Amino acid sequence: MRKIRVATVVLLGCLIALALLPLVAEKYYIQLFTKMMLMAIFAMSLDLLVGYTGLVSLGHAAFFGLAGYALAFAAPQYQAANLWLSLPLAMAGSAALALVIGALVLRTSGIYFIMVTLAFAQMVFFLFHDTKIAGGADGIYVYAKPVAAIAGWEPFSLENHTHFYFVVLLLLALVYALLRVLLASPFGRVIVGIRVNEQRMRSLGYRTFRYKLACFVLSGALAGMAGYFAAAQFGFVSPDTLGWHQSGGVLMMVILGGMGTLNGAILGAFTMMLLELGFQGLPAVGEVDIGKHWQLLMGGFIVCAVLLLPHGLLGLGRLVSPRPETGSD
Amino acid sequence: MDANTFLIQVLNGIQYGLLLFLVASGLTLILGIMGIINLAHGSFYMVGAYLAFSLSQHFGSLWLAIAGGAVLAVAIGLLLEWLLISRLYHRDHLYQVLLTYGLILVFEELRSVVFGDDVHGVAVPALLQASIPLTDTLSYPVYRLWMSAVCVALAIGMYLLIQKTRLGMIIRAGSTNREMVQSLGINIDLLYRLVFALGVALAAFAGMIAAPVASVFPGMGNQVLIVCFVVVVIGGIGSVKGAMLAAILIGLVDTFCKVLTLEIGGVAVLPEISGMMIYVLMAVVLLARPEGLFGKRG
Amino acid sequence: MTEAVLRTERLTKHFGGLAAVSDVSLGFFIDQIHAVIGPNGAGKTTLTNLVSGELASTSGHIYLDGEDITGLSADRISQRGVGRSYQKTNIFLPFTAFENCRLAAQSRLPSSMRFIRPALRYDNVSREALRALVEVGLEHRAQAPAATLSHGEQRQLEIAMTLATRPRILLLDEPLAGMGGEESARMVELLQKLKQAHAMLLVEHDMDAVFALADRLTVMVNGNVLESGTPEQIRASAAVQEAYLGTEDAHA
Ligand SMILES: Nc1ncnc2c1ncn2[C@@H]1O[C@H](COP(=O)(O)OP(=O)(O)OP(=O)(O)O)[C@@H](O)[C@H]1O
Ligand SMILES: [Mg+2]
Numbered sequence: 001m002r003k004i005r006v007a008t009v010v011l012l013g014c015l016i017a018l019a020l021l022p023l024v025a026e027k028y029y030i031q032l033f034t035k036m037m038l039m040a041i042f043a044m045s046l047d048l049l050v051g052y053t054g055l056v057s058l059g060h061a062a063f064f065g066l067a068g069y070a071l072a073f074a075a076p077q078y079q080a081a082n083l084w085l086s087l088p089l090a091m092a093g094s095a096a097l098a099l100v101i102g103a104l105v106l107r108t109s110g111i112y113f114i115m116v117t118l119a120f121a122q123m124v125f126f127l128f129h130d131t132k133i134a135g136g137a138d139g140i141y142v143y144a145k146p147v148a149a150i151a152g153w154e155p156f157s158l159e160n161h162t163h164f165y166f167v168v169l170l171l172l173a174l175v176y177a178l179l180r181v182l183l184a185s186p187f188g189r190v191i192v193g194i195r196v197n198e199q200r201m202r203s204l205g206y207r208t209f210r211y212k213l214a215c216f217v218l219s220g221a222l223a224g225m226a227g228y229f230a231a232a233q234f235g236f237v238s239p240d241t242l243g244w245h246q247s248g249g250v251l252m253m254v255i256l257g258g259m260g261t262l263n264g265a266i267l268g269a270f271t272m273m274l275l276e277l278g279f280q281g282l283p284a285v286g287e288v289d290i291g292k293h294w295q296l297l298m299g300g301f302i303v304c305a306v307l308l309l310p311h312g313l314l315g316l317g318r319l320v321s322p323r324p325e326t327g328s329d
Numbered sequence: 330m331d332a333n334t335f336l337i338q339v340l341n342g343i344q345y346g347l348l349l350f351l352v353a354s355g356l357t358l359i360l361g362i363m364g365i366i367n368l369a370h371g372s373f374y375m376v377g378a379y380l381a382f383s384l385s386q387h388f389g390s391l392w393l394a395i396a397g398g399a400v401l402a403v404a405i406g407l408l409l410e411w412l413l414i415s416r417l418y419h420r421d422h423l424y425q426v427l428l429t430y431g432l433i434l435v436f437e438e439l440r441s442v443v444f445g446d447d448v449h450g451v452a453v454p455a456l457l458q459a460s461i462p463l464t465d466t467l468s469y470p471v472y473r474l475w476m477s478a479v480c481v482a483l484a485i486g487m488y489l490l491i492q493k494t495r496l497g498m499i500i501r502a503g504s505t506n507r508e509m510v511q512s513l514g515i516n517i518d519l520l521y522r523l524v525f526a527l528g529v530a531l532a533a534f535a536g537m538i539a540a541p542v543a544s545v546f547p548g549m550g551n552q553v554l555i556v557c558f559v560v561v562v563i564g565g566i567g568s569v570k571g572a573m574l575a576a577i578l579i580g581l582v583d584t585f586c587k588v589l590t591l592e593i594g595g596v597a598v599l600p601e602i603s604g605m606m607i608y609v610l611m612a613v614v615l616l617a618r619p620e621g622l623f624g625k626r627g
Numbered sequence: 628m629t630e631a632v633l634r635t636e637r638l639t640k641h642f643g644g645l646a647a648v649s650d651v652s653l654g655f656f657i658d659q660i661h662a663v664i665g666p667n668g669a670g671k672t673t674l675t676n677l678v679s680g681e682l683a684s685t686s687g688h689i690y691l692d693g694e695d696i697t698g699l700s701a702d703r704i705s706q707r708g709v710g711r712s713y714q715k716t717n718i719f720l721p722f723t724a725f726e727n728c729r730l731a732a733q734s735r736l737p738s739s740m741r742f743i744r745p746a747l748r749y750d751n752v753s754r755e756a757l758r759a760l761v762e763v764g765l766e767h768r769a770q771a772p773a774a775t776l777s778h779g780e781q782r783q784l785e786i787a788m789t790l791a792t793r794p795r796i797l798l799l800d801e802p803l804a805g806m807g808g809e810e811s812a813r814m815v816e817l818l819q820k821l822k823q824a825h826a827m828l829l830v831e832h833d834m835d836a837v838f839a840l841a842d843r844l845t846v847m848v849n850g851n852v853l854e855s856g857t858p859e860q861i862r863a864s865a866a867v868q869e870a871y872l873g874t875e876d877a878h879a
Contacts, residue, residue, distance in 0.1 A: 056423050104612055107619040111366050111422055111566060115558040116615065122555045123608035130604045186739040186746045193730050196719045203679060203717075204792060205705035205734040214740065244555070248368075248430045255427055293442055299434025306428040307416060 011263070018169055022162045031233070032277075034165045037172045038230045040269040043253040044175060044262055045222035050251065051259030052183065053215050054195030055106075056114050058247050059121025060223055062101070063094040065242025067224030068231030069128065070094075072140045080144035083158070087146070091224040097124070098220025102213045121247055129239040139238025142231055158232060168229060172266075175222060179262055182218075191215050195260075256305055258312025267313055275301065333463045338584055344473050346580020347480035351535035352553055353560040353572045354487060355528025361567020362500055363521050365414060366422055368429040371554025372436035373529045377402060377536025378545040379444055382451050391454045395537050399530060406529030410522045418521070433551065446547050451540040476538050483531070487569060500524065556583075559607050563614045565624025574622060579607050630693060631656055632826045633678070633709070633796050638687035640673055640850075647673040649850045650687070655796065655826040660818065662829045662837045665847035671830040672714055674847070675798045678828070679711045680704040691796075705734070710794025714801045714830070716781045718773050724784050725769040728756035731791035759791035764813050779806045786814065790821075797827045803836055815839060838862075846870070 018037075022030050042064055049055045070090035074081035105116045127133075134140045145158040156163040182188050190211050193201045201208050231237045240246065249272070257268025279294035290297070309315060356370045377398060384394035413432070417425045453472045460468035491497035499515055511517050536549075543549070560579055564571025586603035599606075614622065631654035640648040648670040655661050663671050676682040678689055680701040688697045691707055705711075719727050732755035733739055733746065747753065760766045763783040768776060773784060782805045789797065802818070803811050815836050821827070822840075831837050837844070838858050845855040846867050854864045861867055 050423070056426065058426065104615050107615055108562075111360060111364075112562060112619075112621075114366055114422060114426060115562055116611070119555060119559050119562065119608055119611055123605050126604035126608075127602065131601050181745075182742050184745040184747070185743055186733055186736065186741045186749065186752075188742075189726075189730055189733065189746045190739045193719060193722075196721055197717070199681075200717050200719065201730075202701045203681060203705055203711060204731050204788070205702050206739065207700075207702045211739070244551070248433075252427065252430070255423060259423075288442055293438050295434045296438035296442070299431045299436075299438065302431030302434070303413065303428055306424050306431065307413075310420075310424075 007263070015173065019166075022165055027161055030161055030165050032273075034161070034168050034233060035230070036270050036273045037168045038226045038233070039250070039253065039273055040266040041168075041172055041175050042223055042226035042230075042250050043257070043265040043269040044179060045219045045226065046250050047254045047259055047262065047265040048179060048191075048215060048219045048222070050254050051261065051265070052188070052195060053191040053212060054198075055212065055216070056251075057105075057117040057216075058114050058244065058251060059101070059117035059119075060219075060250055061242045061244070061246035062121040062124040063098055063220035063223040064227035064230070064246065064250075065128075065237065065239075066097050066124065067091060067094045067227035068142075068237040068241050069134055069140070070224075071146065071228050071231045072134060072142050072237050075142050075144055075146065078143045081146045083146040083148040084150065087225070087228055090228045091221045094224025094227070095217050095221040098217045099213070102216035102220070106209060106212050106216065118244055118247070121242065121244060125239050125243055128242065134237070137239060139236055139240075142235050142237065145232050145235075164229075164233065171225065171229070175225070176262055176266075187211065187214070252302060256302075256309075256312055258314030261314055264312055264314040271313060333467050334588075336463070337467065337469055338588055339581070340469060340473065340477070342581035342584035343577060344477045344480075344580070345584060346577035347477050347484070348535050348539055349553070349556060349560055349580060350484060350573050350576035351480055352532045353557040353564070353576055354484075354569050355531040356557050357561045357564065357567055357569065357572045358500070358524055359528045360561065362524050363414075363418070365417060365525075366425050366429070367414075367528075368426060368554065369432035369436065370429075370528065370532055370557065371550035371552070372433050373402065373405075373532035373550070374536040374539075374553045375440065375545075375550030376405070376436065377533030378451075378540045378543070378549060379440060379536075380533065381537035381540040382449050382545045383444070385451055391451065391541065395534070398537050399534055402530045402533035403526050405533075406526030407522055409529070410525040414525060415518070415521070436550070437547070441547065444545075448544055448546040450544045453541045470542075472541060476542070479538060480535075483534075484573060491569060496520075496523075556607065559611045561621075562611055563621055565621030567625075568621070568623035571621055571623030579610070582610055583607055629656065631690075632692055633828075634690040635674075635678065636688040636690065638674070638677055638689065639685045640670075640677055640682060641685045646850045648677060648684075651847075651850075651852055653845055653852070653855065655828055657795075657826050658823055659842045660822050660827045660829050660840050661843045661845065662831060662841035663845045663847060664831065664834075664837060665853075668849075669847040670850040671847055672800055673850075675711060675800050675828065675830060678704075679709060679798055705792065705794075708793075708795035709798065710789040710792045710796070711798040712785050712789045712800060712802055714804065716778075716785050716805075718781060718784055718788065720774040721772060723770050723772055724760060724765055724776065724780075724787075725756055727773055727784055728759045728787050728791040729753060731788040732756045732759070732793075734792055755793070756791050759787040762790055762817060763787040764810070779810050782806050783810060783814070786817075795825060797821065797825050797829075799827065800830045801832060802829070803831060803833050811836070 018033070021033060046057065046060045049057050067090035070093045071081060071086055074086035074089065101120045105113060105120060108116050129137050148154055148156055148158065156167060158164050158167065190201070190206060194208050194211060198208050227241070231241070253268035253272045254265050256272060257266065258264030276294065276298065279297045280291050282290040282294070284290060352370065352374050356367065359365050359367050380398035380401060381391065381394050384397050385391045388394055388397070413428060417428060457472040457475050459471045461471060462468040491500055499510060499520060556579065560572055560575045563578070564575035583603070583606065586606040587600050589599050591599035633655040635651055635653050638648060638651045639646065651674060653661065663674065665671055673682065677684050680699055680703065684697065688695055690696065691709070696704060696707065719730065729746070729752060732752045733749070736749070736752065757766065757769070760769055763786050765780060765783045765787055768780060773781065776784060782802070786799070786802050803814055806814060818827070818829070818840055829840065841858055843856070844858050844861040846853045846861060848870050853870055854861060854867050
């Protein structure tokens, strides 16, 4: 039990550190951490599928990107969207897409599932890339950040980067707490059971398809939440937002951090983004501009991580103090 | 659409399908036999194309470039299997996805470092530069016909290899029962290495012969990879026959959706969403047969 | 006699050219242990898989309470009160013994689409899980991860999970296999007790246990029913003597 308390203390420490950051950091860093926290939400949503339910999705960016587009639609030209209206709408859009795609891809499993999720995400990619619904390949701008007005009263303004930061921090904490509660609930136990032994779950009487689909939809909606705010922050959405590099990148975060743990997903997201930044800042070596070709290092890093870190970053800690999975995480 | 245009589109569709088959057959064999999901497979297609581009400049001949490129591709395949892929056999698909995704980044960025990010053309060899006139205004290039012929020849070769030879027998057995193959005293590590190298070589070869018509450009590998996933899903994992059928089907569907025009209720549908059509096709197959046309059930 | 709660009618399963189960028509009654015996490869496990819905039959029918349930999925059949255990231990290795049973018991909630209240606060479910553990004598190991249980204990857990779903009909595939003498005796006693309220299909190689428990016996060979009757009839059957019981090594 003492170990759990240590983890809680570390977690609270991180939360407090994040809460105090805007007091000391410049705008650049505040925005950077906002982005990292959004990616952490995105990574947690995927971890629900990959780490907990055992569904390796390589098309998760479709839900992330779609919500971004939804915001772009809700904020035509220079007119700002209402946060309280457009956010639920965007998340519902992502959830609906997840429902349709999930109903199809969950008919498959294993390798098929990986390929099919990728392919369907690609289909969404082409929908935005090839047609004129939202700027085609060039993407579309979100000129104004959503306003949080309730009957004329505006509790915070997303145009203010510090406000934006705290909203995202709050969401990160909320999503984390929500998933914790969810995972301890009967539903959460079922999805983990499905990951461990789906066939046995079925013979115990669970209609596993429904639970997987529910999980897929929820995960899609949360990815949509991250995507909505990412689009609001960046002020721009393009087909690449829902492209497969985005899907691959977030999967990297989940696995690198150590899947099946929410902390791991957050850790993975922060690490990958800092790593990206670090690689981009590297100086040129001779003719080759390393910073520009940072993906080379990232690729090499991923290959090495797979070979050397079988349990992700959190696994490093577990090497020191091994802890068996007891189903009551 | 008149008969000649139709004929040209059919030929184009089949040619595209055959090319896809070359890439997808390697992918499906590696999946079916070795149980490895290889995202970097499309990168080998790109590597092939860029090899054709640089070697043909170097040698002044596409033929020499293809010969040299094929040897290099096999070498790359053997090396990668020995160095990296062989460490993935006992691990979850997840790690296969990860590692091969890392490889994509490496290949793509190496390409950018060495060749830059421009689009390059590759000349059609003098021998095949002619066109066959169909009407006064329409003609069909001989090179494309040659491409299709080569692909068909390779497909027949693969069929014979798998159905008629001892190696093929092992491949067929290996795709169902690893232990049995091992108990026959066959070196399964060597078998896997060869299958992987064969897959790499096929993908690279497809890239090489496609270079003169498709040109070489960044991202070409990933584009083909995802389409090949669709081919494998429709055809069924591990089924070369399924890959052939699905590849031709997709070649035709994709080609025709790009040239047809369709309006529904005044809204232009085709060719606007032609890029999506193969995925729609995949969705239909998934609804009817989740294991693919020639996949094993259960 | 009352109507059979579970009945198979000319149930048949082919694997390619192999008829693993052919034309098997059997009835199962409450308060009756119906043992199915036969040499390795006779088709006993396949029969169990057909009834539990894990395999689709090639032909034939399965009736539950007189209703045709052929072709229903495994989860549906389970929800109708058919519980099964596996010959090859099939449990959730990373979970504790308690969680294994809790998950089994939780399947009887009207729905597990419950997202908020912690699973451990569903007292009925926990009670049911604990009851199942007590029944097989595993309560002292409740908090041990299943992977750390001994082989015999894992076999006990396998049965406990089946019981935790409160089935009316039990399909037990070699429940005694891999258990020690003491565990085995306890299990025989438990099965005897369970008999009253359950119909039971018992596949078992331990002949002493079979003849101690069974009210009805069916002998399968090569997918066919060779003989079906009371233990006395089976003991007296010349065909069975010849094909099966006569050879001493069938006991092994
Ligand atoms: N999934 C399957 N695919 C192909 N053949 C199978 C399959 N399952 C079982 N068989 C075959 O069906 C026959 C019956 O097998 P089954 O497992 O039902 O026998 P059993 O009576 O349970 O034997 P044991 O006493 O060894 O458990 C065997 O010949 C077996 O090889
Ligand atoms: Mg058996």
